[in-house]
Amino acid sequence: MRILLVEDEAPLRETLAARLKREGYAVDAASDGEEGIYLGREVPFDVGIIDLGLPRMSGMDLVRLLRSEGKKFPILILTARSSWQDKVEGLKSGADDYLVKPFHVEELLARLNALLRRAAGWSKPTLDCGPITLDLAAQTVTVEGVSVDLTSYEYKVLEYLMLHAGELVSKADLTEHIYQQDFDRDSNVLEVFIGRLRKKLDPEGTLKPIETVRGRGYRFAIPRTE
Amino acid sequence: MAGRTLSLQARQLLAASLGLVAFLGLTGYALDQAFVEVAGNTMRQRLQNYAWAYMRGTELLRNGDIIPPENPPDARLSSVGSGLYAAILADDFRWESESALGRELPFDEALKPGEDRYEGPIETSAGTLYRQSMGMAWEVSDIKAVNVTVHVAETTASMDRQVSAFRRALWAYLGAAGALLLALQTLVLRWSLAPLRRVVGEMEKVTAGEGERLSGSYPQELTLLTDSLNALIDVGREQIARNRNILGDLAHSLKTPLAVVRSELDSGHSQADIRAAVEDQVARMNQIVAYQLSRAAASGHQTFAAPLPIRPCAEEIVQSLEKVYAGKNILCEFEVDDHACFYGERGDLMELLGNLLENAFKWARHRVLLTVRAMTIAPQRRAAILITVEDDGPGIAPEDVERLLQRGVRGDERVHGHGIGLAIVQDLVKAYRGELAVERSAELGGASFVVRFAPVV
Numbered sequence: 001m002r003i004l005l006v007e008d009e010a011p012l013r014e015t016l017a018a019r020l021k022r023e024g025y026a027v028d029a030a031s032d033g034e035e036g037i038y039l040g041r042e043v044p045f046d047v048g049i050i051d052l053g054l055p056r057m058s059g060m061d062l063v064r065l066l067r068s069e070g071k072k073f074p075i076l077i078l079t080a081r082s083s084w085q086d087k088v089e090g091l092k093s094g095a096d097d098y099l100v101k102p103f104h105v106e107e108l109l110a111r112l113n114a115l116l117r118r119a120a121g122w123s124k125p126t127l128d129c130g131p132i133t134l135d136l137a138a139q140t141v142t143v144e145g146v147s148v149d150l151t152s153y154e155y156k157v158l159e160y161l162m163l164h165a166g167e168l169v170s171k172a173d174l175t176e177h178i179y180q181q182d183f184d185r186d187s188n189v190l191e192v193f194i195g196r197l198r199k200k201l202d203p204e205g206t207l208k209p210i211e212t213v214r215g216r217g218y219r220f221a222i223p224r225t226e
Numbered sequence: 227m228a229g230r231t232l233s234l235q236a237r238q239l240l241a242a243s244l245g246l247v248a249f250l251g252l253t254g255y256a257l258d259q260a261f262v263e264v265a266g267n268t269m270r271q272r273l274q275n276y277a278w279a280y281m282r283g284t285e286l287l288r289n290g291d292i293i294p295p296e297n298p299p300d301a302r303l304s305s306v307g308s309g310l311y312a313a314i315l316a317d318d319f320r321w322e323s324e325s326a327l328g329r330e331l332p333f334d335e336a337l338k339p340g341e342d343r344y345e346g347p348i349e350t351s352a353g354t355l356y357r358q359s360m361g362m363a364w365e366v367s368d369i370k371a372v373n374v375t376v377h378v379a380e381t382t383a384s385m386d387r388q389v390s391a392f393r394r395a396l397w398a399y400l401g402a403a404g405a406l407l408l409a410l411q412t413l414v415l416r417w418s419l420a421p422l423r424r425v426v427g428e429m430e431k432v433t434a435g436e437g438e439r440l441s442g443s444y445p446q447e448l449t450l451l452t453d454s455l456n457a458l459i460d461v462g463r464e465q466i467a468r469n470r471n472i473l474g475d476l477a478h479s480l481k482t483p484l485a486v487v488r489s490e491l492d493s494g495h496s497q498a499d500i501r502a503a504v505e506d507q508v509a510r511m512n513q514i515v516a517y518q519l520s521r522a523a524a525s526g527h528q529t530f531a532a533p534l535p536i537r538p539c540a541e542e543i544v545q546s547l548e549k550v551y552a553g554k555n556i557l558c559e560f561e562v563d564d565h566a567c568f569y570g571e572r573g574d575l576m577e578l579l580g581n582l583l584e585n586a587f588k589w590a591r592h593r594v595l596l597t598v599r600a601m602t603i604a605p606q607r608r609a610a611i612l613i614t615v616e617d618d619g620p621g622i623a624p625e626d627v628e629r630l631l632q633r634g635v636r637g638d639e640r641v642h643g644h645g646i647g648l649a650i651v652q653d654l655v656k657a658y659r660g661e662l663a664v665e666r667s668a669e670l671g672g673a674s675f676v677v678r679f680a681p682v683v
Contacts, residue, residue, distance in 0.1 A: 082516050083523060084543065084580030085573050091546040098550070102512055114553050123553060 001116060001160065002026040002177045004048040006036035006062065007078065008055055016049070019105050024156040025112075026179050033057025040066045046177055047115055048075040049108070052090060060093045067094035074115035076108075113137060120163035122224075127162045129222040132201060132209060134162050141201075148200050153178070157193050158201075161210060161220040170217035194218060234422070235415055242411045250400045261392050265385050266356075270344055273358035276300060276378040280312055286364050286372060292316050298323060309353070309381040316364075316374040333377040337361025346382075353381040421445050425452060432459060469522060476518040483507035483514075520650045523573060533567035533608070534575060536598050543580050544596070551587045558587075558594040566600035568679075569608055570658055578654050581647035582615040582675050589619030593670055603681050613677040616667035627664045651677070 003025045007013040010031070017027045028043055030036040033054040040048070040062075048066070052059035063075055074096040079086060082100045090098050096118075097111055113136045117125065127134040131144040139155060141148045150158065156178050161169060171190055194210060201209050211221040232240070276299050283295030294314055302308035303323040312323040313333035322333065329352045337343065338361050346356030357379040363371045421444050431437035439459050440452045490503040544558050568575045579596075586594040595616040600609040622630060630648065655662045660679040667674035 083520065083573060084576040087580065088542045088546045088576065091549050092542070096549055096552075100516070102508075118552055123555060125553075 001046045001156065002043065003028070003112070004036065004039055004043070004045045004050070004073075005029045006031075006033065006049070006054060006059065007051040008032055008053070009051075016105070016108075020109075023109060024152045024178075026177065033059065033062045036062050037065055040071055041069065044173070044176055045071075045073045047073055047112055047119070049112070050075055050077050050095070052077055052079040052081070052086075060090060063090075063093045063095050072119075074119045076111055076115060078103075110137065116163065122163065127159075127165070128225045129162060129165050129209070129220065130225060131207065132162070132222060134159060143201055143207075150197070150200065154193055154197055154200070157190070158197055161218060165220040165222070165224050168213055168217055168219050173217065235419060238415050239408075239412060243408060246404050246407055246411075250404050254396055254400050257396055258393060261396075262389055265388055269356055269380060269385055270358070273344070273356065273378045273380060276303075276310075276312065277358045277360045277376045280314060280376045280378070281360065281362060281374070284314060284374070284376075286316070286366060286374075288366060292319050292321060292374070294321050294323075309383050311352075311377075311379050313377045314374065315377075316372050331355075331377075331379060332357065333379070335359070335375070335377075336373060337375045339363035339373055348379075353383065355379045355381055421448050425455070429455070472518050472522050476514065479514045479518075480511060483510045517649055520577060521653050523577075533569055534572055535564075536566045536568050536575065536579075536611070536613075537562045537564060539568075539572065539575050540579055540583075540596060540598065543576065543583055547583055547587045554587070554590075555592065556587055556590055556594055557592060558583075558596065560596055562596065562598040563600045566598045566609070566611060568611065574654055574658070578651055578677065579613070581651045582613070582677070585647055585675070586615050586617040586619075586673070589673060590617035590670075591619055591672075593618045595667075595670060601681075608681050610681040611677075611679040614674060616670045616674040617672040618667070618670040619672040621666050621672045622664055630664060631662065651675075 001024075003020055005013065005017055005020070005027055007016065007029070008031050013029055013031065017029045020027045028039050028045070030039050034056050036050065036054070037057065039045075050059045050062055054062065057065075059077060059079075063077065066075070075094065076097045076099060077090045077095040078099055078101055079090060080101045087098050096115055099108060099111060113125065117123075117127075117136055125135065125137045127136065133142045135141075136159070141150055141155065141158060157174065160174060160177055174190060194212075198210055201207065207222065209220060209222050211219045213219055279299035280295065283299075285293040287293065292314060298304050298312070300310055302310040303312055303325050306325055306327050307329070308325045310323075311326040311329070311331055311333075313326065313331065314321045315333070315336050322331070326333075330350065331352060332348060332350055332355070337359055340363075341359070341361040343359045344356070345359070347354045348357060357377060359375060359377045361373065361375045364374050365371045424442070425440065425444070425448065428437055428440045428442075432439065439456045444452050484507075487504055487507050490500050490507075493500070495503070540560070540562055544560070548556070548558065583594065583596065595614075597612075597614040597616075599612040601612065602609040631652065652662055655677055658679055660677055663676045663678075665674045665676060666672075
């Protein structure tokens with residue numbers, strides 16, 4: 001999952017970025033609104049975290065501009081102002097959720113999860129596809145009730161595929177949404193992850209959860225059971 | 227009048243003086259004109275009388291000689307250069323009054339019998355003249371008649387003297403009247419503006435802290451203003467007192483967590499314990515700050531508030547909450563009177579509805595119901611407002627309600643889960659002199675928060 005993080009306060013930005021990376025997100029951080037709009041135009045983000053009090057272009061204007069340019073990824077705004085008037089203004093500008101500073105990072109992660117899930121059309125915090133269940137909050141995966149041990153990157157790849165279950169996901173999409181900008185796209189790390197996922201989820205080879213669409217990408221083949 | 231506006235007194239005086247000047251000027255001009263005309267008519271009348279007197283008093287001898295009257299009709303006619311002159315012409319006979327001696331006067335023209343002429347002003351070497359001339363045929367015998375012409379002329383000097391004497395007197399009196407009127411006007415103005423000056427003086431005292439509010443009785447036109455000023459002063463005082471309380475509460479309530487942190491640092495506990503304790507206290511301080519901040523922002527005064535329709539505000543908040551709680555699939559129903567209005571600050575209404583509705587969204591399983599009713603009691607009074615927010619969540623047990631609403635409990639000490647939001651609602655309701663009740667929703671089964679604002683005059 002690729003996150004746009006726009007926050008002008010350097011210590012907060014850096015701790016947040018570090019924490020989000022540890023959680024397996026790809027993070028592009030910007031320190032002001034103009035950098036934010038530049039990144040927002042260039043990179044296909046899955047979700048944005050935008051502080052409202054930004055130099056050069058306010059967070060509210062940034063959200064408005066992104067929305068007016070047709071960017072649909074969910075946006076969570078951070079604000080030090082807790083009045084309802086400010087909250088309503090922020091949400092009216094096109095944001096999807098808000099968090100009042102100071103906040104617990106856990107709260108932020110839970111909100112991001114919920115936003116991503118909702119954006120992909122899932123209403124519950126667990127993604128069920130046949131026997132495979134992915135718990136977004138706990139970040140665990142079970143097959144027929146048996147927990148499967150995944151590395152953080154494997155989990156992220158599976159999460160992205162399951163969020164978009166039934167859709168074709170290109171390799172480029174996958175790498176862009178899971179890794180930082182500087183990732184070497186030519187390597188075959190992705191194939192390795194997919195191979196390992198197939199083995200872990202389906203050691204007998206009966207479920208065939210991940211389909212390879214030759215030359216185009218992958219598709220999570222088991223339909224949603226919601 | 228760029229930059230500064232004239233004082234009321236200056237405006238009044240300026241207007242009054244301009245009016246006065248115009249009025250007196252026109253009056254003076256009219257009187258002046260009338261007098262000049264009258265003086266002209268009088269002179270004409272006089273000259274005509276003199277001419278007739280000469281006609282009547284003159285004797286015609288048989289030989290054709292003419293004997294002018296012995297006594298002239300005006301003594302000036304016999305003193306040289308007096309400015310009043312007369313002449314009688316008959317055929318080749320010519321007589322001039324003594325006053326005309328040595329003067330070139332326009333007395334040469336002979337008029338036809340019956341002709342009567344008044345002319346002037348005529349410029350001559352003897353000065354500007356008005357001349358009355360008259361022609362007549364006198365029968366000397368049965369067969370002979372003589373044409374006689376009488377000229378009487380007067381210089382304008384005496385008329386000019388009269389007119390200028392009149393003018394001097396006229397303008398002197400008018401000027402005096404004007405000055406008197408202006409002085410009177412100033413006095414009247416000072417008298418009628420005195421209450422305003424008193425308001426200013428009293429306000430200065432209030433600002434300086436010497437007075438409490440505007441006292442005394444004022445003219446009817448000013449009582450609305452002074453009453454409003456008094457209300458404003460009271461609101462300001464209340465606000466200051468409230469802010470002082472908030473500041474005090476904030477400082478005091480921050481002291482406890484700070485003391486805990488302090489003692490924890492000195493306690494020699496393990497790093498993890500200290501960390502946990504500090505974490506707790508930070509959360510507590512954060513709550514305190516958020517609560518007191520919103521208390522400070524709430525204005526709560528309704529003296530000058532314009533009516534604020536409730537429906538658009540409620541719609542905005544529900545739209546926001548539906549976005550934030552999109553994952554819960556909550557159906558929020560609306561029963562809001564279109565004309566229901568809140569008499570207060572928009573921020574306060576948003577805070578009130580926002581906190582109540584967020585609570586409901588948080589606890590509801592699927593349904594939230596917002597009802598706003600406006601109840602007009604008397605046409606001259608603002609309607610009473612009843613706001614009800616219900617949900618189908620677990621509700622609040624009756625024994626917890628009292629604890630939840632307990633007065634004087636600070637935001638940081640309230641029942642967990644209903645947190646500072648409810649404390650803010652309570653403060654706002656109190657500030658607007660309303661009532662808050664917590665009940666069980668008859669329709670949805672969960673909690674029902676009822677806010678009631680009494681009608682205000």
